[in-house]
Amino acid sequence: MWFHIDMNSHVPVYKQICERIKAMIISGKLKEGDYVPSVRKLALDLGVNVNTVARAYRELVNEGVLQSIRGEGYIVKGIGRSFLERKLKDFKKNLQDLKTMGVSEGEIEKILKEVFHDDTNG
Amino acid sequence: MWFHIDMNSHVPVYKQICERIKAMIISGKLKEGDYVPSVRKLALDLGVNVNTVARAYRELVNEGVLQSIRGEGYIVKGIGRSFLERKLKDFKKNLQDLKTMGVSEGEIEKILKEVFHDDTNG
Amino acid sequence: MWFHIDMNSHVPVYKQICERIKAMIISGKLKEGDYVPSVRKLALDLGVNVNTVARAYRELVNEGVLQSIRGEGYIVKGIGRSFLERKLKDFKKNLQDLKTMGVSEGEIEKILKEVFHDDTNG
């Protein structure tokens, strides 16, 4: 299993696939030139329809993240900085939301330490 | 304008309304017994359809957050702490994601300071 | 308190009032010539709006059940057999429904005995 898809999320499955692929590139798990799994394989793996994975890959090709090699599959081309920047912006908004709801800086710090200094975290 | 709705988000508008109302209760902007705006007023205010607001309020009634009084409006009943707990859990997952993508603890700390110590934010 | 109104029922409040008045006539609690409570009094008693009671009485006048006496109030005129017949028809439909759902005749008989031979009921 490459990653997890939340079928109950409101985020479309194909978008979730795009996000996870991009995250794997940013994190270095997928490098330029690597093959991503075939549409059929990933579809089987995630338990979703082939068309859905195909659509995700198509979007990634449009964004220049993947490149389609006829008869072979898709390879990683690269990814700009914009994805990570968007993620950080979303994070900031998330944080502001929590602040508004009365969550203290200390509570946030505690979670931060948990994530960064506890080996049991992802 | 009570709050902002992102019409481009994949999160359904009615869900966004639910979330904002709950956040306002958690933050104390709405207290038990307060009237929330009428479905028609809020719909006009947010630029969405009346039915969409009605659906959001109906869901909040199902969750015990609001109570409907025919011919009068909706009043705030209360909110469990499960909402905030879920928010904090989502935040932690968000954080782990960023860590996996190679974001350093320092970068996160920087954003944290921005949100909590810069009046121009939020 | 004359009777109970279910504010959460889908049956309109004014219809519920009509039904209860009719039931009281059928049962003999209200006889021909009796005064029903004033609109204001009943409204206060039931905790509903004056208009709602007024509407119920208006309907009952239309059906010939009540008669309006200008400046005095409303008196009971009488009630046909149709009300009880409708009630019995509804009861039969209710019973057929339970039968379809697999409720045995014995279970029904048990409830029947409870209602007709237990002084704590009704």
Place this chain on the structure above:
Amino acid sequence: MWFHIDMNSHVPVYKQICERIKAMIISGKLKEGDYVPSVRKLALDLGVNVNTVARAYRELVNEGVLQSIRGEGYIVKGIGRSFLERKLKDFKKNLQDLKTMGVSEGEIEKILKEVFHDDTNG
């Protein structure tokens, strides 16, 4: 035609749909894992709007009676016994009402026999 909807009833159509679906599960006509008709098919069949059926199914999902599978349909998940218990309680109240209105036990017994021993009924 799956079942009948009373368009003149004060009970909302979506509630009537919920009730009939639940009754069919209790009676065994629908079993766990069965597909219920698609929202569009049932809407066409009953002569109501698609949204109305969708709302009914949504409520049943909230109650844990149905489960939705995107692109496939809704399947029956199960039903607690609370539904039947509520039905029996309503029946008892109905019966007490009739007793108060002067209906004799004998008359009730007669209807009971009609329903349970006459093939022309139900």
Place this chain on the structure above:
DNA sequence: GTGGTCTAGACCACG
């Protein structure tokens, strides 16, 4: 084809 969401507009019951 399936479900999920949204809009625009209608009518009813209640205060």
Place this chain on the structure above:
DNA sequence: GTGGTCTAGACCACT
């Protein structure tokens, strides 16, 4: 004025 329901029709995501 308030909420509650329903319709007709649209677009999207998914199989």
